Amino acid sequence: MSQNIIKKKSKLLLPFSWLYKAGVVLHQKTYDWGLKKSQTFQLPVICVGNLSVGGTGKTPMAEYLLRLLTPELTVAIISRGYKRKSKGIFIANKNTTVAEIGDEPMQYHIKFSPAKIVVGEKRVEAINETLKLFPATEVIILDDAFQHKAVKAGLNILLTEHDNIFTDDYYLPAGQLRDLKENYRNAQIIVVTKCPADLSETEKKNIIQKINPLPAQLVYFTTLVYGEPYHIFNAAATQPESVKNAVLVTGIANPQPLIGYLKRHDISLKIISFPDHHRFGQSDIDQIKQIFQSIDKQNKIIFTTEKDAMRLKEFEKEFQDIPVFAIPGEHQFLFNTGNDFNNVILDFIKNKS
Known part of the structure; x- marks a missing residue:
């Protein structure tokens, strides 16, 4: 599934964009005209x-x-x-x-x-x-x-x-x-x-x-450079080069840089994309586990972003014995x-x- 919002543009929606822009202009004018104050x-x-x-x-x-x-x-x-x-x-x-x-x-x-x-x-x-x-x-x-x-x-x-x-x-x-x-x-x-x-x-x-x-x-x-992945539930660590099969779970606005990074490491990916800041539920966890278990390989892993890891940590019991690693990214x-x-x-x- 793919529910990313970045880079999707539609000229058919431009009339609605003009209305949106008018609202933004009006909001800004409330500050320009002194109706609202900015504080320093x-x-x-x-x-x-x-x-x-x-x-x-x-x-x-x-x-x-x-x-x-x-x-x-x-x-x-x-x-x-x-x-x-x-x-x-x-x-x-x-x-x-x-x-x-x-x-x-x-x-x-x-x-x-x-x-x-x-x-x-x-x-x-x-x-x-x-x-x-x-x-x-x-x-x-x-x-x-x-x-x-x-x-x-x-x-x-x-x-x-x-x-x-x-x-x-x-x-x-x-x-x-x-x-x-x-x-x-x-x-x-x-x-x-x-x-x-x-x-x-x-x-x-x-x-x-x-x-x-x-x-x-x-x-x-x-x-954007990526650091060494780390296990989100314990202190174990691995390098992407040591993994050839992975499920990538993301709930961020634009996962494409991370997808490209992993593919450059010759990792066979199954990608599960959720909306930005997605709050994971049990059905999502079941889907992730099912896709992970469908990979008929021994050397497999689940990768995610650090931001998604914050929301996945509450499902530690569900991921028992499944390697889930976060990949940090830095400018x-x-x-x-x-x-x-x-x-x-x-x-x-x-x-x-």
């Missing part, structure tokens, strides 16, 4: 987001920032907590479940325990509550908040996918855009994500020309610009603090 904060606030509905690599970018900042700074990351069962503001603790905060915040919580993980639909309220409870907070990261006007971040990082640059996209529902194209001007940094590792200088220049950044905007390019900056990007982030924090 004294401490450094970094926003990671995009103009589309998903698939640009926001989670790996948020992790990149956490990896960069948490060793030296007290960091809080604030997310909406999409498809969580709780309401209002929720602070992750040692007993927190994925149902309470959502899959992406749970992933941050497990991997970056020094950081404060906060979820809340209203970002201003979530920031104020975070600063009230954790006054020593030095940096706030807003996860997926570029389209939210209520908070004016000091540094906006806008992500756009190499294979689906926002300039070429349509507004919902004909395309994937949820925010106005011209709002790219609000970003200080634009990152073109999921590029081929061998992206040429010529294509780089063509993309920059297409984006047409403002003079002060910085444009970076990253590729790697191209053209030797990683240190430059890091310094821009650190200089912003230093100058804002």
Whole structure:
């Protein structure tokens, strides 16, 4: 099954897209006309987001920032907590479940325990509550908040996918855009994500020309690299090269980069794709196990993403004696610009603090 939303465009739906865009314009005007106010904060606030509905690599970018900042700074990351069962503001603790905060915040919580993980639909309220409870907070990261006007971040990082640059996209529902194209001007940094590792200088220049950044905007390019898979229920590990038959289970917006990665390792795949943030049920688990057991090979495995692993962990008993491994993914900056990007982030924090 395939239920991905990325890169599906239909010109037949353009009339509905015009209506959608009109609604977005009207919403933005409420801020432009002063009917609603954007709030700023004294401490450094970094926003990671995009103009589309998903698939640009926001989670790996948020992790990149956490990896960069948490060793030296007290960091809080604030997310909406999409498809969580709780309401209002929720602070992750040692007993927190994925149902309470959502899959992406749970992933941050497990991997970056020094950081404060906060979820809340209203970002201003979530920031104020975070600063009230954790006054020593030095940096706030807003996860997926570029389209939210209520908070004016000091540094906006806008992500756009190499294979689906926002300039070429349509507004919902004909395309994937949820925010106005011209709002790219609000970003200080634009990152073109999921590029081929061998992206040429010529294509780089063509993309920059297409984006047409403002003079002060910085444009970076990253590729997605995958790390060593790890068992989601115990400490075992394996390399993809040691496996030739696998079931790939994903509930993310765009699994194509991961599919391509595994196929390049000559792995015979059976792919089960669910919608982004899909909440697995027993029937899903039964289907996954049935497909896995239908592979008439000894050397077989189930692969999934780290985000999906957060939602699959509650089915540990059902996967007893079945190897289920998560494959971590990270952004790697191209053209030797990683240190430059890091310094821009650190200089912003230093100058804002």
